[in-house]
Amino acid sequence: MRHDGLRAALGAALALGALAGCSLAPHYERxxxxxxxxxxxxxxxxxxxxxxxxxxxxxxxxxxxxxxxxxxxxxxxxxxxxxxxxxxxxxxxxxxxLPSVDAGVSGNGQRTPADLSSSGRTATTHRYDAGVGFASYEVxxxxxxxxxxxxxxxxxxxxxxxxxxxxxxxxxxxxxxxxxxxxxxxxxxxxxxxxxxxxxxxxxxxxxxxxxxxxxxxxxxxxxxxxxxxxxxxxxxxxxxxxxxxxxxxxxxxxxxxxxxxxxxxxxxxxxxxxxxxxxxxxxxxxxxxxxxxxxxxxxxxxxxxxxxxxxRIGLTASAGSASAELGQLFAGGQGAWSFVPSISLPIFDWGxxxxxxxxxxxxxxxxxxxxxxxxxxxxxxxxxxxxxxxxxxxxxxxxxxxxxxxxxxxxxxxxxxxxxxxxxxxxxxxxxxxxxxxxxxxxxxxxxxxxxxxxxxxxxxxxx
Known part of the structure; x- marks a missing residue:
């Protein structure tokens, strides 16, 4: 399982964290x-x-x-x-x-009725994920x-x-x-x-x-x-x-x-x-x-x-691991998956x-x-x-x-x-x-x-x- 995406995301997060650090607190004087x-x-x-x-x-x-x-x-x-x-x-x-890094394994099964399926037939899908990552780390x-x-x-x-x-x-x-x-x-x-x-x-x-x-x-x-x-x-x-x-x-x-x-x-x-x-x-x-x-x-x-x-307020969410439709193929070659989701929140109206x-x-x-x-x-x-x-x-x-x-x-x-x-x-x-x-x-x-x-x-x- 490759972690190149997660390493890149972590590196970016730590680099941004290192650049951050200015304080808006008043200079303290006794x-x-x-x-x-x-x-x-x-x-x-x-x-x-x-x-x-x-x-x-x-x-x-x-x-x-x-x-x-x-x-x-x-x-x-x-x-x-x-x-x-x-x-x-x-x-x-x-x-x-610092970002909190977590590891997790999840599985999801879903059945779609024929009248809701794009193919017009009943469909059953499965998805299995395993990976490590961090969520909502604030830069x-x-x-x-x-x-x-x-x-x-x-x-x-x-x-x-x-x-x-x-x-x-x-x-x-x-x-x-x-x-x-x-x-x-x-x-x-x-x-x-x-x-x-x-x-x-x-x-x-x-x-x-x-x-x-x-x-x-x-x-x-x-x-x-x-x-x-x-x-x-x-x-x-x-x-x-x-x-x-x-x-x-x-x-x-x-x-x-x-x-x-x-x-x-x-x-x-x-x-x-x-x-x-x-x-x-x-x-x-x-x-x-x-x-x-x-x-x-x-x-x-x-x-x-x-x-x-x-x-x-700038937030980062990143993960890297493996994903597959079959549990037996979860850690097989070519199943690597990663995501990197930066976000920014700007206060506009908070009523004071x-x-x-x-x-x-x-x-x-x-x-x-x-x-x-x-x-x-x-x-x-x-x-x-x-x-x-x-x-x-x-x-x-x-x-x-x-x-x-x-x-x-x-x-x-x-x-x-x-x-x-x-x-x-x-x-x-x-x-x-x-x-x-x-x-x-x-x-x-x-x-x-x-x-x-x-x-x-x-x-x-x-x-x-």
Whole structure:
């Protein structure tokens, strides 16, 4: 079986495809950045490279939770599957650039009645065909298919960046949840310590009341402090349980109790330098901004496809093989057959459909420009807010620690004065309440400081590896 006709048709199609390739898409230019040229803070001159999360979150317990989450989290699995889907769609679009060659064998039998036959007699005919060829291959003179292929590529790259953004967000969420758990464990420990101290004071005052030394008011006030401490302990026990449930959801699998225990104080400090630098360097690291730019490029390519719809569309259909009226002679010598059918379609009247599609593509590009610039503005604000809070939170932690120390000293003095009989129990109670509140506020401020550093790490496009 000869394929000279098909080879000639394929050669012509590929030659025409090589000549095609001009694109009617507008030349892409990155939109101007709608933010300031520099951070409004003196803390911006630090490392420029993305910081891997294993270097930033050095505590082994936290690092293990993050690693498990990156492996088991269901939302992240969906993001990975979306990448596979976009990659397959891009391969489909890329395949349209070349003709699809198929092989086929067919047979046809037909009976014609005598009154319809040209010979006036009943006729029965048979036809058998075997060959290879391609159908409706579009010669992309005006870049329509290439524009669609570029759009699919940008959509794929957008999905890749979206998955990177999901990984970084998951790292930050696990770290934030872990620090919340540690803060609530610290608050629970303070509540337990306070409850134990108040129970001892209540027992002492009850003994004094039975000995007619303390008043009934002193006994009632002491009991109120015990009940308040019991309520606080129950509250923080509930919060600790909920924090553990949140971590289990993020990690994507059950966690052993030892992995949810209180960490040592030195494990809670985040001392690694943050990758803060100039806005341009920081923003180019953020995958959400890169994803927004890929969406903009995809919309820009779609304009090229919409413009190409105004021009003629050239199609080629070709086949080569054998044909015979008898099945036994299908592959015999001299039965070669081929066909080559070029076609051209020129839009004349479409009632404004092509123009409307072009208008839609242009408006979508304007939308993506706004989305891209909004993503930059949001990123800039997140980084600027994080940098602004960074120094003040450290100062607040230092001042709160001094307040705890001062309140502890006041409580010791007030309790000593009551035991010596020179002051009422009410002053000791107020001093104890102030100490407890200051201790809880110190835990909350330390949590805010560490969570701010986690949020700043995420905002600066911290590494997802």
């Amino acid at each position: 939109p101007p950045s709608p933010v300031a040229e520099d951070w409004a803070t003196p803390q911006a001159g630090e490392a420029q490279r993305p910081l891997p999360w294993r270097e930033f979150f050095a505590d082994p317990a936290l690092a293990g939770l993050i690693a498990d989450a990156l492996e088991n989290n269901r939302d992240l699995r969906v993001a990975v599957l979306n990448i596979e889907k976009a990659r397959a769609q891009y391969r489909i679009s890329r395949a349209d650039l 992309d003179f005006f870049g329509r298919v290439r524009s669609l292929n570029e759009q699919a590529l940008e959509a794929y790259l957008q999905t890749v960046e979206a998955q990177r953004a999901a990984r970084i967000a998951l790292v930050a969420e696990v770290a934030t949840a872990w620090y919340q758990l540690q803060a609530d464990l610290q608050a629970l420990a303070i509540a337990r310590q306070t409850l134990e101290s108040q129970r001892q004071s209540y027992a002492t005052i009850r003994s004094s009341y039975e000995a007619e030394v303390a008043t009934e008011l002193d006994l009632s006030q002491a009991e109120s402090t015990v009940r308040a401490a019991e309520a606080s302990q129950a509250q923080y026990r509930r919060l600790v349980e909920q924090d553990g449930n949140a971590l289990v959801l993020l990690v994507g699998k059950p966690l052993e109790p030892q992995r949810l225990r209180q960490a040592a104080p030195q494990a809670l400090a985040l001392d690694a330098p943050l990758p803060a630098g100039l806005p341009s360097a920081a923003l180019t690291r953020r995958p959400d901004i890169l994803a927004a730019e890929h969406a903009l490029k995809a919309a820009n390519a779609n304009i090229g496809a919409a413009r190409a719809a105004f021009f003629p 459909r092509n123009q409307a599609n072009l208008d839609v593509a242009r408006v979508q590009t304007s939308i993506e420009v706004a989305n891209y610039q909004k993503a930059i503005q949001v990123a800039f604000r997140e980084v600027a807010d994080g940098l602004a809070a960074r120094g003040t939170l450290q100062e607040q932690v230092r001042a709160q620690a001094l307040l705890v120390k001062a309140n502890a000293h006041s409580y010791d003095l007030a309790r000593a004065r009551y035991e010596q009989g020179v002051d009422t129990y009410l002053n000791a109670l107020d001093a104890q309440r102030a100490l407890f509140a200051a201790q809880q506020e110190l835990v909350a401020t330390e949590l805010a400081r560490e969570q701010n550093r986690v949020a700043l790490y995420k905002a600066l496009g911290g590494g997802d590896r």
